Every structure is written in structure tokens, then in C-alpha cells.
Amino acid sequence: MDPWRNFEGALWRKKIDLADFIRHNYQPFTSEPAFLSPPSARTKRLWTKCQQLMDEERTAGGVLAIDTERVAEVTAWAPGYIDRELEVIVGLQTDEPLKRVVNPWGGWRMVEAACKARNIDPDPAMKKIFTTYRRTQNEAIFRIYTPEMRQARHLGIITGLPDAYGRGRLIGDYRRVPLYGLDFLITEKKNDLYALDNVDDTSIHLREDIADQIEGLERLGEMAKAYGSDLSRPAIDAREAIQWLYFAYLGAVKEQNGAAMSLGHTSPFLDIYLRRDLEAKTLDEEGAQELIDQLVIKLRLVRHLRTPEYDELFAGDPLWVTESVGGISEDGRPLVTKTDYRWLHTLRNLGPSPEPNLTVLWSPRLPQPFRAYTINLAIETSALQFENDELIRPIFGDDYGISCCVSATRLGKDMQYFGARVNLAKALLLAINGGRDEKTGEQVLAIPALTGNYLDWRSVWENYEQVLTWLSVLYSQTMNCIHYMHDKYNYERMQMALIDSNPRRHMAFGVAGLSVVADSLSAIRYTRVKAIRDERGITTGFEAEGDFPYFGNDDDRVDGLAVKVLRYFYASLAEQPIYRDAKPTMSILTITSNVVYGKKTGSTPDGRRAGHPFAPGANPMHGREKSGVVAAMRSLAKLPYEICLDGISYTFSITPRALGPSPSDRVQNLIRLIDGYFGAHGHHININVYSRETLVDAMEHPELYPNLTIRVSGYAVHFVKLSREQQLEVIERTIYERM
Amino acid sequence: MVTRGQIQSVQSFSTLDGPGTRCVVFFQGCPAGCLFCHNPESWAAQGGEEIAPEALLLRLERFRPFLQTPPGLTLSGGEPLFQPEFALALATLAQGEGWHAALDTCGWGPTDSFQQLVQGVDLVMFSIKHPLHPEALSKLNPASVLANWQLLSNFSTPVWLRYVLIKGWTDPPEALTALGRLAKEIPTLERIEIFPYNSLAESDWEDLHRDSPLFHEHSITVTETEVRQAETLIQKTAGLPPRLFPAFART
Numbered sequence: 003m004d005p006w007r008n009f010e011g012a013l014w015r016k017k018i019d020l021a022d023f024i025r026h027n028y029q030p031f032t033s034e035p036a037f038l039s040p041p042s043a044r045t046k047r048l049w050t051k052c053q054q055l056m057d058e059e060r061t062a063g064g065v066l067a068i069d070t071e072r073v074a075e076v077t078a079w080a081p082g083y084i085d086r087e088l089e090v091i092v093g094l095q096t097d098e099p100l101k102r103v104v105n106p107w108g109g110w111r112m113v114e115a116a117c118k119a120r121n122i123d124p125d126p127a128m129k130k131i132f133t134t135y136r137r138t139q140n141e142a143i144f145r146i147y148t149p150e151m152r153q154a155r156h157l158g159i160i161t162g163l164p165d166a167y168g169r170g171r172l173i174g175d176y177r178r179v180p181l182y183g184l185d186f187l188i189t190e191k192k193n194d195l196y197a198l199d200n201v202d203d204t205s206i207h208l209r210e211d212i213a214d215q216i217e218g219l220e221r222l223g224e225m226a227k228a229y230g231s232d233l234s235r236p237a238i239d240a241r242e243a244i245q246w247l248y249f250a251y252l253g254a255v256k257e258q259n260g261a262a263m264s265l266g267h268t269s270p271f272l273d274i275y276l277r278r279d280l281e282a283k284t285l286d287e288e289g290a291q292e293l294i295d296q297l298v299i300k301l302r303l304v305r306h307l308r309t310p311e312y313d314e315l316f317a318g319d320p321l322w323v324t325e326s327v328g329g330i331s332e333d334g335r336p337l338v339t340k341t342d343y344r345w346l347h348t349l350r351n352l353g354p355s356p357e358p359n360l361t362v363l364w365s366p367r368l369p370q371p372f373r374a375y376t377i378n379l380a381i382e383t384s385a386l387q388f389e390n391d392e393l394i395r396p397i398f399g400d401d402y403g404i405s406c407c408v409s410a411t412r413l414g415k416d417m418q419y420f421g422a423r424v425n426l427a428k429a430l431l432l433a434i435n436g437g438r439d440e441k442t443g444e445q446v447l448a449i450p451a452l453t454g455n456y457l458d459w460r461s462v463w464e465n466y467e468q469v470l471t472w473l474s475v476l477y478s479q480t481m482n483c484i485h486y487m488h489d490k491y492n493y494e495r496m497q498m499a500l501i502d503s504n505p506r507r508h509m510a511f512g513v514a515g516l517s518v519v520a521d522s523l524s525a526i527r528y529t530r531v532k533a534i535r536d537e538r539g540i541t542t543g544f545e546a547e548g549d550f551p552y553f554g555n556d557d558d559r560v561d562g563l564a565v566k567v568l569r570y571f572y573a574s575l576a577e578q579p580i581y582r583d584a585k586p587t588m589s590i591l592t593i594t595s596n597v598v599y600g601k602k603t604g605s606t607p608d609g610r611r612a613g614h615p616f617a618p619g620a621n622p623m624h625g626r627e628k629s630g631v632v633a634a635m636r637s638l639a640k641l642p643y644e645i646c647l648d649g650i651s652y653t654f655s656i657t658p659r660a661l662g663p664s665p666s667d668r669v670q671n672l673i674r675l676i677d678g679y680f681g682a683h684g685h686h687i688n689i690n691v692y693s694r695e696t697l698v699d700a701m702e703h704p705e706l707y708p709n710l711t712i713r714v715s716g717y718a719v720h721f722v723k724l725s726r727e728q729q730l731e732v733i734e735r736t737i738y739e740r741m
Numbered sequence: 742m743v744t745r746g747q748i749q750s751v752q753s754f755s756t757l758d759g760p761g762t763r764c765v766v767f768f769q770g771c772p773a774g775c776l777f778c779h780n781p782e783s784w785a786a787q788g789g790e791e792i793a794p795e796a797l798l799l800r801l802e803r804f805r806p807f808l809q810t811p812p813g814l815t816l817s818g819g820e821p822l823f824q825p826e827f828a829l830a831l832a833t834l835a836q837g838e839g840w841h842a843a844l845d846t847c848g849w850g851p852t853d854s855f856q857q858l859v860q861g862v863d864l865v866m867f868s869i870k871h872p873l874h875p876e877a878l879s880k881l882n883p884a885s886v887l888a889n890w891q892l893l894s895n896f897s898t899p900v901w902l903r904y905v906l907i908k909g910w911t912d913p914p915e916a917l918t919a920l921g922r923l924a925k926e927i928p929t930l931e932r933i934e935i936f937p938y939n940s941l942a943e944s945d946w947e948d949l950h951r952d953s954p955l956f957h958e959h960s961i962t963v964t965e966t967e968v969r970q971a972e973t974l975i976q977k978t979a980g981l982p983p984r985l986f987p988a989f990a991r992t
Contacts, residue, residue: 556753556803632753632764632807662756663987670809671762675754678807738754 005183005236008278018190018502020177020271020414021401028270029277030336032369035343039291041351045299048088049352052099052299055084059100060708064319064723067101068117068307070125074105076221076253076496081229084303091245091296092229093252095304102307105259106132107492108168109140115309139492140166143484151480153446157439158602159429160477161514162315162422162595165484167308168492170260170322171405171510174500175414177271180237180246184223187499191216194503204582211493212503218495222253240275240285244293247272248300254496255321259306261420262322262406265358266413269327273341291344291351298348301325301358317594317728318719321357322406328372329363329391332400337363338372346379354383354711356718361404363391366677377669377676380689381658385711385718387688390680393643407591407717408649408686409510417498417505418648419485419584423512423591424477426519426567427603427616433465434533435540440604443538447472451539457531457607463523470571478578478586481509485581507584510648511575513568514592514599515616516641517623520553520564521608528559531607544607552608554622556633561640572645589648590620590641592715594724597731615731618715619651624735631656631738632678639682646685651715655690655737688713690737697721697733745793746827749783749819753804759843759864759901763813764801766831771820773847775870775879776953777905779942783819794831798838815843815866822850822858829861836863845903847879848886855889859898864931867893868903871911872919878910891926899931906971907938908961917971921979933985935972937963 006015011026013019041049059066072078082094082101095103104124106113110132117124132138143165147155154160164170178187195212198205226233226249237243247268255263276293279285301323313319327342346360362376380386389404398410405411405418431440436451438444449468452461525531528550534543551557553564568588575586592599600615610623617623620638627634631654638652662668672689679687690713700707704722712721712732721729747769752758758765767780769789778784805812814835821828821844832842843864848855859865867890875881893900902924906912924930943956955961963971972986 556800629751630753630755632804633751634753635807636753636803660756662762667756671756674762674809675807681806 003238005238009274018178018182018187018414020175020181021399023181024270024274024401025331025333027274028337028339029273031338031340031343032336032371034371035340035375037287037340038343038347039288041295042288042292044088044090045292045295045351048085048296049299051084051088052303055100063120065102065120065307067098068104068120068122069096069101070104070117070122070128072104073128074103074107074257074259076218076225076256078256089296090241090292091248091300093249093300095252095256099303100305102305103256103259104128104307105168107138108259109138109166111140112166112309113307115311116307119310137491139488142487142491146483146487147480150476151483153444154476154480157428157442157444157446158425158599159432159446159473160422160424160480161599161602163480163484164261164420164422164488167312168258168260169420169485169488170258170262171409171418171420172260172494172497172501173264173266173403173405173411173413174250174254174497176247176250176266176500177268178414178500179233179250180243180275183234183236184219185234186236188216188219191219191499191503208504211489211498214493214495215499218253218499222250222496225249225253225256237275240272240279240290241293243275244272244297248297250500254494255304257496258494260494261316262324263304264322264324264403264405265301266403267326267329267401269341269345270337270339273339276341291347294341294344295348295351298345298352298358302352302355304357314598314725315593315595317725318356318723320717320719322717323358324361324404324406325358326361326363326404328365328368328376329400330365330367330395332395336368336372337400338369342372343375346376349379349383349385353709354385355709356385356711356720359407359717360386362386362388363394364388364676364680365391373673374669377672381661381668381672381691383711384690384692384713387686387713388676389686390684392680393683393685397647407593407715408651409589410647410649411508412506414501415505416508417501418508418510419481419581421477421481421509421511423514423589424473425515425599425603426513426571427515427522427606429469429473430466430519430522431541431604431606433462433469434607437469438540440540440542441602443540452533455532457526457533459527462526467570471574474571474574474578477511478509478575478580481511482581507582508587508648509580509584510587510589512589512591512648513571514596515603516564516567516590516620517553517617518606518608518610519567520560521623521626522606523563523567524552524560525550525607525609527563542612543605544609546607546609552622552626552628554627554634554637555629556636561637565640565642568641568645587648588646589650590646591649591651592616592618593717594618594714594719594728596715597728618653618735621653622736627736631675635675635679635684636682639679639684643683643685650685651688652684652686653688653690653713653715653735655692655735657693657737658691660738661691688715694733694737697729701726701729701733744826744830745791746824746831747787747789747791748797749780749789751800754807755815758815758817758845759813759841759866761811761813761841762808763815763843764804764808765815765817766797767817768819768821768824768828770823771818772823773820773849773870773879773881775847776955777878777907777938777942779945780818781942781946781949781951786823794827794834797831798834801835802838811839811841813841813843815845816862817845820847820850822846822854825850825854825858829858832858832862847881848889849881850885850889852889852892856892859893859896862898864899864901865893866901866903869920869923870905871916872923873916890923893927893929897929900927900929901932901934902930903934903936905936905938906963906968907955908963908967909958910961912963912967912971914974917974918978921975921981924975924981924985925979930985932987933972933975933981935968937965937968
């Protein structure tokens with residue numbers, strides 16, 4: 003049977019071009035989704051089994067089992083099943099569901115720490131190999147770190163770095179496997195490999211990359227063969243297309259424990275296959291939904307083995323299996339298909355869940371039923387995030403996915419070097435303390451000490467410029483070390499094999515603590531702030547002697563300071579030489595790490611006490627948004643996306659009552675709020691609709707709320723999986739009640 | 742003509758202060774001193790931010806794209822009646838730009854100003870503190886409030902009556918019956934909103950070193966069911982149409 007029967011278009015047949023294939027073959031769906039089907043009997047039974055397993059996992063303290071005998075590799079495990087009779091989509095990371103992979107490529111210390119936390123001994127032979135014969139990413143990076151890099155790292159000035167775990171962030175274009183089959187893809191890669199000359203490091207480096215990718219594709223074929231699938235040829239029907247696509251993703255998560263393992267934007271692609279089968283009557287709607295439900299079940303079961311320190315940063319065992327729906331095609335048609343609805347419908351068929359991390363690419367031009375459907379679902383589940391398609395598309399085109407939390411990336415065309423973030427608030431304290439760390443008193447860099455009783459705006463800002471310049475040099479050099487070694491010792495051949503051979507590379511820098519810094523600078527600039535110094539001469543307390551504007555109230559005086567800091571720091575980063583000519587981007591994003599960063603930061607001039615959490619992402623500080631949500635959104639929307647292409651994360655929480663009197667009012671009001679925010683050039687928004695009382699109750703009685711999902715800074719988590727500290731921080735956040 | 746006013750703050754989005762989605766301008770200054778006030782910072786006649794209506798409207802216009810059409814503006818406080826020229830100028834200006842203007846008032850103020858303002862807005866939200874003994878909960882002049890309430894029947898402006906239910910203070914049957922009688926007097930009455938008392942404002946009072954006897958009372962909050970019972974009592978005894986009590990006002 004011709005796998006490409008009934009497909010239109012010519013370009014995509016000759017060379018890899020998914021956008022062209024989709025443009026010629028997809029069919030927008032603009033009506034009400036009355037067609038949706040409940041879960042099949044098989045899916046229900048399968049999901050019940052999985053839920054039991056996940057209960058056992060929770061009872062066991064978060065990890066059910068670890069395979070300590072095998073090293074992460076795509077063909078390391080024999081096929082694994084949950085229940086062969088019930089599974090229409092097959093494939094597990096290991097040979098049993100929820101059994102976690104040991105991944106020593108990133109570093110042996112992390113394997114030991116993660117096993118030790120679960121009272122398990124790692125395999126001695128494996129230990130010998132990875133401590134004696136094989137260098138790991140982590141070891142390689144630390145061998146070349148300078149003392150200055152180590153200091154900035156241990157003081158928490160540069161923090162969350164992917165030097166001890168997989169950097170993630172890469173999205174393989176998993177659609178390529180079903181559309182073309184592995185033989186075609188391997189031939190294309192070989193053509194790329196032989197077309198390159200051998201004259202310098204750059205081209206030989208690239209040639210080695212491509213050779214690795216080819217090997218990865220060959221191994222992927224072996225893995226799928228063990229499950230009885232022949233990936234060498236294209237998929238012939240929808241079940242194969244979804245199975246092939248999942249195998250391609252599975253290959254990646256078998257080998258890589260990257261912080262974010264996103265899926266991309268698959269629904270318009272899969273819809274083409276589902277529609278072809280539905281039209282041929284070889285599949286019915288229940289069958290179509292079953293395929294998507296079962297794919298999503300598999301994605302909900304992906305796990306990685308993490309250390310306790312990692313869990314503290316990224317709470318709730320997240321994977322960031324981010325999958326986008328919606329968006330508008332460059333030819334003006336909505337990219338919404340029936341399968342976008344089938345994806346979203348899994349939240350009802352299987353219940354709310356943090357994973358996959360469903361992201362709606364939002365536009366006023368989306369079909370009205372789709373807008374209302376997604377907003378309804380967001381209110382019902384608090385499991386969706388929204389990104390501004392009208393802002394992203396002009397820069398990234400229409401075939402992009404969201405990597406990790408909020409970062410746009412062209413599918414199969416871009417890669418990202420994830421760079422975690424710097425703590426801007428600690429950097430400000432360095433400026434105030436003459437370059438000394440406010441906690442330890444260590445001298446970090448040499449700048450003039452400030453001696454007056456009151457902080458002088460001009461002197462503080464001049465010092466801050468010096469700190470930010472110094473930091474941008476150190477930060478970019480640190481990133482260069484990390485990614486050189488990551489490429490060398492922990493290369494993601496499975497994902498990179500499904501990206502163009504010489505992709506556009508982004509160096510994804512990030513900042514945390516922006517609202518603390520903006521408010522602190524505002525205090526210094528618009529009122530008198532007294533510096534209270536200890537016996538070491540370190541400023542440990544601040545007294546503001548008057549009122550000053552806070553970020554989040556649509557007040558240009560302070561919002562402008564936030565923008566000023568971003569522009570200065572980005573301009574400085576952009577001047578630095580970057581590994582493999584990557585293009586610098588920047589994010590304002592914290593995940594749940596705003597709690598940890600706050601813990602490591604002394605008191606700040608805005609009145610925030612030492613150790614107190616930062617606001618998440620780009621949010622205004624808790625309780626300082628005195629003028630309500632619209633004013634807060636207007637402040638956020640002033641942050642310039644063009645220099646923050648890695649994303650500006652905003653987490654918005656509201657009680658149902660404050661959103662509107664009736665369910666339909668709530669939907670209409672929320673649509674209007676998001677249109678308003680995105681119309682003002684806001685980039686991203688997490689929507690949480692819940693009451694404070696629900697969260698307090700869930701904290702006290704977690705057993706009653708196993709599925710309570712909330713959105714935090716770019717991803718969703720089960721509330722009950724957060725630490726108590728993080729739960730309290732979420733509860734303390736501004737939840738608009740009185741609006 | 743420059744009619745500058747004193748405002749305490751601006752709320753950029755509300756669904757609880759009138760129909761649709763709205764901005765709320767809190768006026769500075771209120772002599773009522775209600776024991777359950779949720780905004781005690783606005784009492785002082787002096788302070789706040791001095792601003793011209795034109796400048797204030799420009800600020801509000803920035804919020805318009807986030808609001809439903811027509812965008813709503815609620816004059817609240819504080820007590821708008823104590824800055825009548827400014828309140829009227831702001832309402833008129835906003836209406837000219839397509840805003841729906843509502844007056845949120847305790848009804849205590851000079852009769853002339855009250856009449857002018859009632860005619861100059863699209864909706865009056867009149868908070869009755871207590872239909873019989875407002876002096877027990879506030880410094881309001883009962884006669885002045887009552888006179889202004891009765892004046893409402895001379896105008897075509899729609900009216901919403903608002904009432905806070907506090908156990909042992911505002912919920913005795915004789916009070917609720919009297920409230921129903923007052924409601925009956927106004928032909929343009931569109932809605933009666935009964936709010937359960939809450940102590941959310943307690944920390945705001947503490948910040949100002951103020952205290953309210955209500956904070957020392959126990960069990961003065963009411964349940965949803967008690968709110969519903971009070972509504973039924975008001976509606977039945979006065980023979981009011983049930984449509985005046987929208988279900989969502991109780992949620």
C-alpha cells in the first residue's frame with residue numbers, strides 16, 4: 003500500500019519539509035467539537051491500571067523502581083508492556099512501566115545521589131566504567147571551570163546550570179519518522195555528511211555529529227523492530243503514524259534525561275493521517291480518540307531519575323512533554339484541526355494532568371468555538387498555558403513548537419542551548435556591597451564600595467552596570483564550557499537526528515528576580531533608602547523612608563526600570579562570543595526555583611526579607627499588584643519580547659468568583675483578558691482558576707486531591723507533589739479575589 | 742474648568758462592582774466610618790493622589806482593551822458624594838467616551854450633589870448599612886441617608902441596593918423586613934445584592950492602628966444558606982419580584 007496515497011503537494015516528497023506537507027494536506031476545523039468521543043473500554047481499563055501504578059509510585063515516596071543494571075541507551079531494554087491486550091500504542095522507556103533509567107552520561111555523582119536518596123546501590127561495574135574509563139559531561143565541565151565560575155555557581159549568582167544534568171530543550175521533529183521512514187532520513191543524513199569538507203574543527207565537528215545521528219537512527223530502527231514495527235519505511239495508516247512518532251520520541255527519552263523533553267506540535271500532522279483513515283472508514287471516531295488517548299497515557303508515564311537537589315529546583319517531577327495546539331498558518335488559515343480537540347479532550351477522558359504540558363498558541367483569529375473550548379478547559383482544569391501566536395509567528399514562522407515551558411523553537415530547524423539563569427537580585431546586592439556576596443562576605447568582583455548612610459541612585463546604578471557587564475562575560479563563558487562538553491560527552495543523537503544537520507542555534511540565557519530588582523531600584527530612585535550594615539560592612543537591611551511605585555501597577559516609572567535592566571544585560575550578553583555561533587536569547591523564567599533563589603538571597607531594598615521567595619517568572623512580587631490584574635498585565639506586556647525570545651513567563655491566578663458571576667461570563671471575561679494581554683504584546687500566560695481555600699485544604703488532605711493540577715511558571719504540576727515550602731509559596735501568591 | 746479630585750487608588754479589573762467588567766476608582770475621603778469597611782485607608786479627607794478627571798480617564802483608557810464592551814467605570818471609595826464636582830466631571834467625561842458609569846455610594850451627602858450625580862450616571866449602587874439603626878454600625882446621619890434614598894424614585898436611573906449581612910447586627914427579621922419596605926419604594930430598583938460579612942479587611946485596619954468592635958465578636962459571619970434565607974425573607978415580606986435577587990450575587 004502506498005503510504006503517501008491521497009496526499010497532495012510535491013516539495014515535501016523530494017526533501018524533508020514538514021511545513022510544506024502540512025500546508026498541502028491539513029484541513030482546518032472551525033465548528034463546534036460535537037464529534038468528540040469518550041475513552042474506549044480498552045483505554046479505560048488500561049488507564050485504571052496505570053493509575054494504580056502511579057498510586058503505588060506515590061506511596062513508595064515518588065519512585066517505584068530503578069533499573070541499575072543497564073545504561074541509558076535506545077536498545078538497552080527488551081520490549082516492555084503495561085498490558086499487551088489493552089495497548090494500541092506500545093513502548094516503554096524500560097521493560098516495565100514507571101521503572102526509571104540510570105543515565106550516567108551526564109555524570110556519575112548524580113546517579114549515586116539519586117540512588118542513595120532511594121536507598122539503592124548503583125551497579126559497581128557501571129560505576130567503574132563511568133569513573134575510570136569514560137568521562138562524563140559533569141566531570142568534563144568541572145575540569146575546565148575557572149575558580150570564578152565555581153564561585154558564582156556556589157554562591158547562587160549563576161544558578162540551575164545544566165552542568166550536572168541533561169540540558170534538554172531540544173525538540174526532535176518526531177513527525178519525520180512516520181512521514182518518511184528511517185531509510186529516507188538516513189540517506190538524507192548521509193548526503194549531508196558526505197557533502198561537508200574536512201578543513202577545520204567546525205566542519206569535522208559537524209561531521210561527527212551527523213555520524214552519531216545516523217547511528218542513532220539505525221538503533222531506533224532496531225528498538226522498534228523488537229516491538230514488531232518496521233520503521234525503515236513510512237507509516238501507512240494513522241495507527242502506524244502515531245506509533246512511529248511515539249517510537250521516535252521514546253528513543254529520545256530512553257537515552258536522554260534532559261530537563262525538558264518536549265514533543266512539539268503534532269496535531270495538524272496526525273490529523274492528516276486520522277482523517278484519511280476516517281474517510282476510508284478503516285477507523286471510527288472512537289478509534290481515533292483511542293489512539294490519541296493511548297499516546298497521551300504513554301507520555302504521562304515517562305519518568306527520569308533525579309537527585310533531591312534537582313527536585314527542589316524543579317518540583318513535582320516534571321518532564322515538560324510540551325505539546326502545542328492551535329495557532330494560525332502563515333497562509334492565514336487556522337491550524338486548528340479535529341485532532342487539536344482530540345488532544346485537549348484527553349484532559350477530560352483521562353482527567354487533568356500536568357503532562358503532557360498542553361500549550362495553546364493563541365490568536366484572536368482562531369475559530370471562536372476553539373477559543374471558547376480552550377478557555378473553558380483552562381478554567382475547569384488549570385492545566386493549560388497560552389502563548390501569543392501573533393507575537394511568535396512573525397519571528398519563528400508557523401511550524402514551531404514550545405520547548406520546555408515557554409520557549410518557541412522552529413521544529414526540525416532550531417536547537418537551543420539551555421542556560422538556566424542568573425539571579426539579578428543577588429547581582430544588585432553585589433553592586434550595593436562593593437562586589438561582596440551579601441551572605442558569605444566573599445569578594446566576588448572589584449567595584450567601588452558604597453559608604454553613605456543612604457543609597458545614592460546614580461552610584462548604585464553605575465555599580466550595577468559594572469556587575470551586569472562582568473556577569474554577562476562570566477555567564478556566557480560558563481555556558482560555552484557547558485555546551486562544548488555536553489556536545490562532546492552527552493550528545494543527544496536521537497533528537498539531533500530529527501533536526502536539520504546544521505540548525506540555527508540559540509544560546510538560551512535567563513534571568514530571575516526581575517520584579518525584586520525593579521522594585522528595589524524604584525525604592526532607591528523614588529524615595530530615600532537607608533542602608534543598614536553589619537560589622538563586616540555588608541548591607542543586611544534596608545529602610546525605605548517613603549512610598550515608591552511597585553512593578554505590576556502599570557506605572558512607567560518602575561516598569562521602565564525593569565526594561566532598563568533587561569536591555570542593559572541583554573546588550574551586554576549579545577557582545578560576547580558564543581559557542582558554535584549560537585544566537586543569544588533570554589528568558590524571564592523560574593519554574594519553581596523562585597523559592598530556592600529567594601532562600602539564597604539576602605534582604606533587598608524593596609523590603610523583601612532575606613530568604614523570602616521571589617515571584618515566579620516575570621510576575622510582580624506577591625501582594626504588590628495594588629491595581630488589579632489588568633494593570634499587572636500591562637506592566638508585564640512592557641517587557642520586550644524581541645530581546646527575550648526565550649520567553650517571558652507570567653502566572654496568573656484568580657478565583658472563579660472574581661472572574662465573573664456565571665460560567666459563560668467567566669469564559670468571555672477570560673478571553674477578553676487574554677486578548678487584551680496579548681494585544682499589548684504579552685508573550686505567555688499560565689491560567690489558574692481556583693480558590694485559596696481549595697489549596698489550603700489540599701495541603702492538609704493531599705489524599706483527597708491526587709489530581710489537583712496547578713500551573714506554575716511555564717508548566718503544570720500536581721499540587722500535592724510540591725514540597726510544603728513550595729505549596730505555601732503558591733498559596734501566598736497573589737490570587738485575585740476581590741478584583 | 743479644572744475640577745481636580747483626590748483618589749485613593751484605581752482597580753483595573755472588577756466583576757463585583759457593577760455589571761460586566763469594570764474599573765473602579767476609589768475616592769479619597771469618607772465620613773461614614775462603617776465598622777465593616779473594607780477600605781479604611783480611604784477615610785481621611787486629605788491625602789491620596791490629586792488628579793484631574795481628564796488625566797484619570799487617560800489612565801483608565803489603557804485598561805479598555807481588557808474589558809468587555811461597554812467598559813464599566815465604578816465611582817467608589819471613600820465616598821464620591823463628598824467630591825461631587827469631580828465625580829460628576831469624571832462620569833460625564835467617561836460616558837462621552839462610551840464608558841458605563843456607576844456610582845457606588847452610602848447615600849450620605851448634600852441633596853443637591855446627590856441629585857446631580859444620580860442623573861449623571863448610568864447606575865446607582867446604594868449601600869444601605871442598616872435600614873433602622875445605621876448609627877449602630879457607622880457615623881451616618883440616618884435622616885440624610887433616608888431622604889436621599891427616597892429621592893431615587895424621582896429619577897429614571899437604575900438602582901442596585903447593596904447590603905452586608907452580619908449575624909446579630911444586620912440580620913434580625915425586623916431589619917430585613919424594613920429593608921424590604923425601603924426597596925419597595927424605588928420603582929427603578931433592578932437588583933438587591935446581599936453580601937455575607939467577611940473579616941478580610943482586618944489587617945488593613947491593623948495597619949492603620951484602628952480597631953473595630955466587629956473584630957472582637959465571635960460567629961458574626963453568615964453561611965450561604967443564611968444569605969439565601971435572608972433574601973427570601975426580604976422578598977416575601979415586601980412582596981418583591983424574585984428577579985431582584987440574581988443567583989450569582991449569592992455565590
